[in-house]
Structures are given as C-alpha cells and as structure tokens.
Amino acid sequence: MSFALLFSGQGTQHPAMLPWLADDERVRDTCARLGIDDWRRALADPFWAERNDNAQTLLTGLALAAWGQLAPLIIPSPAAVAGYSVGELAAFSAAGVIEPATAAALAPLRAEAMDRCAARVPGGLLAISGISEPELERLRVKAGVELAIRNGGPNVILGGPLVALEDAERMAVAAGAQCTRLRVNVASHTSWMREAAESFSRTLADVPFHAPQVALFSNAADRIRDASSGRAALAAQIARTVRWDECMENVMARQVRCVLEIGPGQALARMWNQRCPTVPARACDDFRSPAAIAAWLSSHADR
Template sequence: MSFALLFSGQGNQHPAMLPWIADDPIVRDMRARLGVKDWRAALADPGWAERNDNAQTLLTGLELAAWNQLAPLVAPPAAIAGYSVGELAAFSAAGVLAPDSTIELAQRRAQAMDECAASAPGGLLAVTSLSISAVERLRAATGLALAIRNGEDSVILGGPMAALVQAERMVLLEGAQCTRLRVNVASHTPWMREAADSFARTLENASFHAPRVALFSNAADRIRDASAGRNALAAQIATTVRWDECMENVMARHIRCVLEIGPGQALARMWNQRCPTVPARACDDFRSPAAIAAWLSSHADR
C-alpha cells in the first residue's frame, strides 16, 4: 500500500467536520486543554472557532485523533506533509513527536503568534488567477509578504490589515479573485519573526525523534533528523510555506493516492488539480474509518 498523508491547516474548521471521529483519549485531552465539553458546539460559534489559539489546538488534536483511529486499519504511509499548523500533526504522525506533547506545542505556538500579533495585527489574503509578475507588483505596492505559495497562480499574501484592504482593491481591478482568510495573524511572514524565535526556544525543550517515514516540511524540504525538525517547525511561522514544493516532493515518492486529514477538502482539491493522475480524497468525505481504509486499499494496493 503506497499512499501519502496531508494534514490540513486552519481556516476550514466547521461543526460537522470529521463526522466519524470518536471521543478517544486524544480528543478528551484536546477538549480539556480548550475547556470545552462539546467541541462541535464550540465550533458553531464563529468567534470561538476563528480564535487562533482555539483553532490551532483543536485542529492539531482532532487530526492526531483521526490518524490514531485510522492507522490500525491501514499500512504505514509512504510520505507525510502538513500545511501550516498541520505540520505539527504531520510530524507526530511521522513519529517525530508524541501526541500529547504535540497538542501542548500547538497551544504554545498559538500563544507565541497571538502575543506577536498583539503588537503587529495582521491577516492573510488568498489570491488566485494572478500572474507571478502581477503578484510581485502587488507586493511592491502594498508591502505584503508572500505567506504561502500553492502554485504559480495561487498564493496567499500576509501583512497588516490596511495593506490587505489595499491589496483586495488592486486584485479586483486586475480581474483576479481574492478571499480574506479566517485567521487574525499574518502567519508565515516577517511580522511573525518574534513568534518564530519564541517557539524555537520552546522546541529546545521538546522531545524530538527522527521521522519513521518520508516527512516533508513547508520550510526545509525533507526532514531527516530531530534537529532539522526543530528548525523547520520554528522557521515556518515567519517564512513562506512552499506548499507547491511539498506536493512535488510527495509526488516524487511514487505514491498511488493521497489522503487529506483535517477539515474540508482544500488540500485534496489542490492535489487533484496539480497531480490528476494520482487521486486524492479528504477524510471529511467519509462516514467511517473503515470506508477510508477501503478507499485507500482500492487505490494504494494496485
């Protein structure tokens, strides 16, 4: 069985996500850390759901629990990558971090980013159908940074709110599309440098191991040892997420299918657009772990 796991980032969380997930010890730990009895009810409140600290802790815990419940039914993956905060769950799934420490790190990561954002408020803007040269002109005019690179005509820009408003107007005048993301920090941009430095100090005291499978980072390509893992997880907070390169690195492992773990289908859609010969599905599409395992087996065992 040759398949890859992609762990989602924040922004698409919703009350009905992962309908099959059970209330296992990982979920209970996550709920306790968030101080909620019913995480689905909590997600129904947009104000709660969009808070950075809630979202990062919730998604990390649920993604870890989802993989923990699915893993006994399938063979080990051939490659793993995570998108933005999804890297924490990806590193844990690859054996680099223990689940309980990973959820704690998600809390510490969000705390560092929120403290940084308090003095440098910002956000993110997804831009599609704009040429590379037009994106560079937009960045030069607004001062925004390239936060995430999904493809040649699909990027996410980050920076101060006023600059984002200016960029929205310019994108629409160019005839392209843009969407303000449901986050309140300028993730993966230089405005998060203090947060990256703070998280790096936190990671110095965390127990890291070499990955058991091929693990690809947003900021440092393949992760081969504990030291590289620490550096990559801290660096990506304030540097561009090179998701297009992550997808190419995963594809190079000659996998037969891809499973997205997390809310929504954003990563699966991006994968299918870029690599249509290798099918991708999202855990959110299924009603049970058995159904997911059956789909993986039908493709990965060929």
C-alpha cells in the same frame, strides 16, 4: 500499499468536519485544553472558531485523534507525510518525530507566541488567484504585504497587517483577481511573525525530537531527515513562506498511488488533484466511517 498523508491547516474548520471521529481520549483531552464540553458546538460560534489559539489547539488535537483512530486499520505506514501550516504538528507526530501528546501540548504554545506578535501588529491572510505573477508582485510590493503561502500556479496567499491586506485586496480585485480573506487573524508565515518563530524555537529546544520513521516533508526545509533539522524547521515555518507547491512535488516523487487529507475540508485534496490528476486524493471529510477511509486507501494504494 503506497500512500501519502497530508494534514490540513486552519481556516476551513466547521462543526460538521470529520463526521466519523469518535469521542476518544485525545478528543476529550483537546476539549479539556480548550475548556469546552463539545467541540462541534464550540465551532458553531464563528468568533470562537476563528480565534487563533482555539483553532490551532483544536485542529491539532482532532488531527492527532483522527490519525490515531485510522492508523490501526491501515497497514503499512504511509510512504510520505506533510502538513500544511499548523498541520505540521500532527504531521511530525504521524512521522514519529514527536509524540502525539507532545504535538497536542505544543499547539497552544505555538498559537500563544503568534498571538503576542499579532497583538502588536494585527494582521491576516488573503488568498489570490487569477492574476499574473508580475502583476501580483507589483501589487504585493505596493501594498506592503508578503508571500505567505505558495500553493502552485496562480494561487497564492499573502500575509501582512490588516490595512496593507485591504490595499492588496483592492488592487487585486481591480486587476481582475479573485480574492478571499482567510479565517485567520494573524499574518502567519511572514516576517511579522519572526519573534514568534524565535520564541517557539526556544520552546522546542527542550522537547524530545526523533528522526522521522517515514519520508517527512517540511513547509520550510524540504525533507526532514533528523531530529535537529526537524526542530529547526518546525519553528522556522512560522515566519517563512510555506512552499506547499514544493511539498506536493516532493510527495509525488515518492511515487505514491493515492493521497489522504486529514483535517477540515478538502482544500489540500483539491489542490493535489489539480496538480497531480493521475494520483487520486480524498479528504477525511468525504467519508462517514474510518472503515470506509481504509477501504478507499486499500483499493487505490494496492494497485
């Protein structure tokens, strides 16, 4: 069996996500960290759901719980693992670099460091597609925003202060682009998060890290091969462009036969299927039970 795991980032969280997820110890621990009794009911409140600290803590905890419930049903281990933005915390755990409890504890600290930066310069993210690269670069420079995430082809996400994002969106729409403001209230993966990356790096200095047990690909540093590079990459990506296009290429080079996205929505699975149509990808949100997910993986990864 040869498959890859991709862990989602924030922005597509919704109350009906992961419909098969059981209320286990990791889920209960996540709710306790957030001071809530029912995470689905909490997500029904858009204001609560879009808060950076709530989203990062919840999505990391639920991703850890989801993989914890799936892993006993799936043999062998994945051939490759990657995480999108905050999804790297769960990805590093799934690859054996940090313990699940450590990843869960780090999520609110990561969010706190980012929120401190955002308090000084409120910002966000803007997805843009359907525009040429030269035109995109022109409006990016003129608006004063940065490239936060490269998804491949004409699909990018810009980040920056709110006023600058409004200017970028206005110019992009005038140029015929499609624009979507993401449900994220910080300028993730831009230089406005540099102090957050430095703060998180200091936090990670005392955290036990291990060499990955499977091929692990980072948003900021290609393949992670040892503990020190993992520690550096996990902090650096907060203020650097997420090179998701390269992550997908690196995973594809492992010659996996299928891909499973763990987290809310199907964004990563859709991007994968557009880029690599010969290797099927599905999202956990597509299924009603862990057994169904394991059966799908087995039916494709064993070919």
